Amino acid sequence: xxxxxxxxxxxxxxxxxxxxxxxxxxxxxxxxxxxxxxxxxxxxxxxxxxxxxxxxxxxxxxxxxxxxxxxxxxxxxxxxxxxxxxxxxxxxxxxxxxxxxxxxxxxxxxxxxxxxxxxxxxxxxxxxxxxxxxxxxxxxxxxxxxxxxxxxxxxxxxxxxxxxxxxxxxxxxxxxxxx
Numbered sequence: 001x002x003x004x005x006x007x008x009x010x011x012x013x014x015x016x017x018x019x020x021x022x023x024x025x026x027x028x029x030x031x032x033x034x035x036x037x038x039x040x041x042x043x044x045x046x047x048x049x050x051x052x053x054x055x056x057x058x059x060x061x062x063x064x065x066x067x068x069x070x071x072x073x074x075x076x077x078x079x080x081x082x083x084x085x086x087x088x089x090x091x092x093x094x095x096x097x098x099x100x101x102x103x104x105x106x107x108x109x110x111x112x113x114x115x116x117x118x119x120x121x122x123x124x125x126x127x128x129x130x131x132x133x134x135x136x137x138x139x140x141x142x143x144x145x146x147x148x149x150x151x152x153x154x155x156x157x158x159x160x161x162x163x164x165x166x167x168x169x170x171x172x173x174x175x176x177x178x179x
Contacts, residue, residue, distance in 0.1 A: 001052045001086060002070030006032035010039045012066060020057070022050040053081040060091045060179065068099045069169075071139075072131045076113070079134065083146035087176055096148060096174040102155060102167045103133040136170055148174040 003009045003021030005028055013019040013036070021036075023029050029047050036045045050056050052070060065086050071079050086096050101108075108115055116128040134142070140150050151174060155167030162168075 001055070001065055001067040001082075002073075003032055003047070004028050006035040006045075006047075008066065008068055009045065010035055010041060013039075013041045013045050016044075016064075018044055018046075020046045020048060020062075022048045022052065022055065024049065024051050053078055053085055055085045055089050057089045059088050060094075061089050063091055063094050065090055065094070065096045067096065069101070071098070072101050072133060075132055076134075079132070080142050080145060083142045083148070087146040087148050090176040092176060092179055094176045095151070096143075096176070097172070098139070098143075098174060099156070099169045099171045100139060101131065101133060102164070102170045103135050104165050105168060106166065108133060136164070139170060139172065143172070143174050147176065147178055149177055151175050 001022055003023050006021055009019060009021045009032065021029075021032055023032065026049060029049055032047055036042055036047070048056060052067070052074070067082075067086060071082060074082060090096060113133055115131050115133060117131055118126050119129045120126055136153060140153070143150055150172060152172070154171045155162050155164045156169045156171050157167045
């Protein structure tokens with residue numbers, strides 16, 4: 001969910017029978033399609049333009065869902081809707097793998113829930129991008145409201161487990177136990 005340019009989707013697709021990638025950006029889906037073709041995974045991957053809050057899939061369609069660095073793009077009210085949609089499309093016993101920026105990074109000290117982060121564009125310009133950060137407590141609360149069980153929580157920096165303070169990402173495995 002929120003596949004972007006398919007960097008992660010390619011690796012996921014290599015390990016399963018069939019994969020679907022959704023993104024709300026037509027431009028990112030174009031990049032994703034090119035990457036999927038280059039990896040020769042076209043028959044295994046379906047790309048769909050969709051909003052993570054309104055997924056065009058049947059209930060209980062997926063064994064696993066990956067949602068990496070997506071929810072921080074959504075305002076708080078939409079994040080709970082997204083969680084409910086992600087839970088809806090998971091089969092009973094399915095797993096949701098989620099990562100979000102860690103609110104407890106030093107660069108976010110004193111900034112609150114909504115932050116503006118300078119972003120360097122491909123042409124060298126810098127623009128401010130808006131992000132909505134959630135704490136571990138807020139994320140796990142939303143997951144539970146959506147009917148998911150928190151399997152584990154890990155803080156990550158540079159691909160390794162890290163202490164909460166200073167970690168770049170908050171990573172969770174969530175489980176669906178009901179229909």
